[in-house]
Amino acid sequence: MNTIISATDKLICLTDNTHHNHAINPPIYQSSIFHFDSLDDYIQYRNRQKEAYCYTRGNNPTTRILEEKLAKLDGGEDCRVFSSGMGAIAATLFAVLSSGDHVLVINDVYGPTRAYLATLAKFGITFTIIETEQVVNLAAHVTSKTKVIYTESPGSMTFAPVDLQKVASFAKEHNIITIIDNTCMTSLLQKPLQLGFDVAVYSLTKYTGGHSDVIAGAVVSSRALLAQIDKQGYKLGGSVLSPHDAFLLLRGLRTLPTRLEATAKITQEVVNYLQHNPAIKRVLHPLAYTGEYLKIHQQQTTGITSLLSLQLVTTSTAKTKVFIDNLQTFSITVSWGGFENLVMVQEIAHFAAAKSDKIIIRLALGLLDAPTIIADIEQALLKMEACNE
Ligand SMILES: *Cc1c(COP(=O)(O)O)cnc(C)c1O
Numbered sequence: 001m002n003t004i005i006s007a008t009d010k011l012i013c014l015t016d017n018t019h020h021n022h023a024i025n026p027p028i029y030q031s032s033i034f035h036f037d038s039l040d041d042y043i044q045y046r047n048r049q050k051e052a053y054c055y056t057r058g059n060n061p062t063t064r065i066l067e068e069k070l071a072k073l074d075g076g077e078d079c080r081v082f083s084s085g086m087g088a089i090a091a092t093l094f095a096v097l098s099s100g101d102h103v104l105v106i107n108d109v110y111g112p113t114r115a116y117l118a119t120l121a122k123f124g125i126t127f128t129i130i131e132t133e134q135v136v137n138l139a140a141h142v143t144s145k146t147k148v149i150y151t152e153s154p155g156s157m158t159f160a161p162v163d164l165q166k167v168a169s170f171a172k173e174h175n176i177i178t179i180i181d182n183t184c185m186t187s188l189l190q191k192p193l194q195l196g197f198d199v200a201v202y203s204l205t206k207y208t209g210g211h212s213d214v215i216a217g218a219v220v221s222s223r224a225l226l227a228q229i230d231k232q233g234y235k236l237g238g239s240v241l242s243p244h245d246a247f248l249l250l251r252g253l254r255t256l257p258t259r260l261e262a263t264a265k266i267t268q269e270v271v272n273y274l275q276h277n278p279a280i281k282r283v284l285h286p287l288a289y290t291g292e293y294l295k296i297h298q299q300q301t302t303g304i305t306s307l308l309s310l311q312l313v314t315t316s317t318a319k320t321k322v323f324i325d326n327l328q329t330f331s332i333t334v335s336w337g338g339f340e341n342l343v344m345v346q347e348i349a350h351f352a353a354a355k356s357d358k359i360i361i362r363l364a365l366g367l368l369d370a371p372t373i374i375a376d377i378e379q380a381l382l383k384m385e386a387c388n389e
Contacts, residue, residue, distance in 0.1 A: 005189070013073075013254060014254055027062070065250060066246045071220055078222075080230055081240075082216065085203025086116070086217065088202065096147065096225070103146070104130065106134075106151040110181060161286055178196070178198045181202070189260060190300060195300055210337060216245055263366070270373055280310055309362045327380045328376050328379075345362070
């Protein structure tokens with residue numbers, strides 16, 4: 001599968017039309033407040049008769065440049081950036097949900113999002129989780145109280161794709177708000193709003209930052225929905241992005257298309273190698289799915305994520321540890337989306353795609369070349385085979 005990132009999107013990532021004394025990089029407006037020329041000016045601003053910057057918990061010129069770029073990349077009307085992906089997700093759910101509402105969750109969404117939904121039980125908000133196969137009969141899973149359908153495609157650990165157009169058209173018929181966490185595709189490889197979704201949420205910590213040095217999030221949607229999220233979830237929730245972090249993300253955006261193209265090539269080679277390795281029982285990645293799933297993936301995306309999971313043939317925990325501990329080019333830790341290779345282990349026995357085994361290993365591939373990665377995996381597997389436990 002070729003990675004296609006449009007020339008328009010590359011232009012948005014790489015160029016700036018903002019004017020700041022011809023500086024090639026917009027300055028970091030490291031200011032909490034902005035002042036007014038007269039009291040009349042301030043009053044006009046308060047009465048919404050005049051646009052101005054006033055307080056960075058509301059708006060800041062550097063973060064605004066980032067928001068405008070992200071809104072354009074998704075084809076959305078507006079965007080707000082947050083101090084973390086969870087800040088963006090929590091603000092969105094808090095703003096759109098009310099006591100008594102139900103949320104239908106599709107696919108293995110990010111664990112802390114499920115944990116946040118569980119905390120909303122104290123406000124009488126309930127949720128149920130279904131798997132991608134159950135999308136064929138969505139009507140069986142919604143109730144009159146279902147206010148939101150929330151999904152991730154591909155899912156966080158199993159990477160199964162969800163038919164987004166089908167979900168969006170069902171939700172529109174039933175007056176349900178659709179939210180997708182599009183972190184692992186970015187708006188360069190998958191544009192959910194153009195497939196009919198109402199809201200796209202992101203952790204910018206991952207691909208957009210790209211260098212493992214910033215925590216940030218974003219919400220893109222229609223102007224009307226964003227105004228609600230802005231008022232209830234952003235300004236009052238308070239998890240706003242700092243101008244310095246916005247600057248780092250603008251820098252990350254400049255290389256995002258090139259990084260995504262590079263990691264897609266690397267990932268394709270590594271997935272292919274793993275699929276043909278007799279020590280590997282199963283590879284979980286959109287490219288490793290077949291039939292209808294692969295078709296859906298190809299229809300709604302223009303590239304692939306560099307995240308993948310695998311299951312070893314061995315079920316020995318000791319051997320699994322030997323394999324992971326001997327990987328030389330992978331650091332053992334959480335998160336992903338940077339230049340470096342990362343590995344972590346998770347138990348997701350509750351999901352069908354991984355049901356037969358408890359442990360799955362997740363690899364996040366960075367910019368190191370595929371032959372080096374493959375040689376590393378090869379030597380770690382040999383050390384594992386040599387261990388007699
Ligand atoms: C990391 C992540 C988040 C949370 O983002 P933070 O920036 O860590 O708060 C949400 N969704 C997905 C899919 C993620 O990978």
